[in-house]
Amino acid sequence: METNLYLAEILHELQQGANQLNDEQADRFVERIMASNKVFVAGAGRSGLMAKAFAMRLMHMGIDAYVVGESITPNVTEKDMLIIGSGSGETKSLLSMAEKAKSLQASVALVTIFPESKIGKLADIAVNLPGSPKDKSTSNYSTIQPMGSLFEQTLLLFFDAVILRLMEKKGFDSTTMFGRHANLE
Numbered sequence: 001m002e003t004n005l006y007l008a009e010i011l012h013e014l015q016q017g018a019n020q021l022n023d024e025q026a027d028r029f030v031e032r033i034m035a036s037n038k039v040f041v042a043g044a045g046r047s048g049l050m051a052k053a054f055a056m057r058l059m060h061m062g063i064d065a066y067v068v069g070e071s072i073t074p075n076v077t078e079k080d081m082l083i084i085g086s087g088s089g090e091t092k093s094l095l096s097m098a099e100k101a102k103s104l105q106a107s108v109a110l111v112t113i114f115p116e117s118k119i120g121k122l123a124d125i126a127v128n129l130p131g132s133p134k135d136k137s138t139s140n141y142s143t144i145q146p147m148g149s150l151f152e153q154t155l156l157l158f159f160d161a162v163i164l165r166l167m168e169k170k171g172f173d174s175t176t177m178f179g180r181h182a183n184l185e
């Protein structure tokens, strides 16, 4: 099959997934971000890359946002929120991070295929996205893409949709946000 047809199929899979998003869960997620003091994001591998892209846009909005594990990331407190992106919801390093955040009374949100996962059970908010996890033996979800690619793409698009919702609520536009974009690049 030609590359453009693969691309068309990926877009079709993403469209099908977008139709399944639960708006109530998404709204709770947005409200919690707005009510938090600092916002921490975390994820492993490709899911982590999507979380980093989200943290950059949160920073552009003037939200105090950090990527867990970076050298300038400060302490988490009970006024803060940890956002984890994990298709499986079972990634061990993220599970212990969620446990630590909960023990410090921070709120934990998980964006995942499996809200009933170990991290999902700990989380205050779980946003359910469709897709297949990296271990395809644990799901029957149909996708032509390898491992968790469909979830990871949907995660990035969900995060970008959340940014648009936050922009709408705060009356921000792209120009305001661009004013905070890194200028030492």
Ligand SMILES: O=C([C@H](O)CO)[C@H](O)[C@H](O)COP(=O)(O)O
Residues within 6 Å of the ligand: 043, 044, 045, 046, 047, 048, 085, 086, 087, 088, 089, 090, 091, 133, 134, 146, 147, 148, 149, 152
């Ligand atoms: O990097 C990943 C892999 O390429 C799967 O497609 C995953 O994002 C990483 O292993 C984290 O897994 P999850 O926590 O289950 O998202």
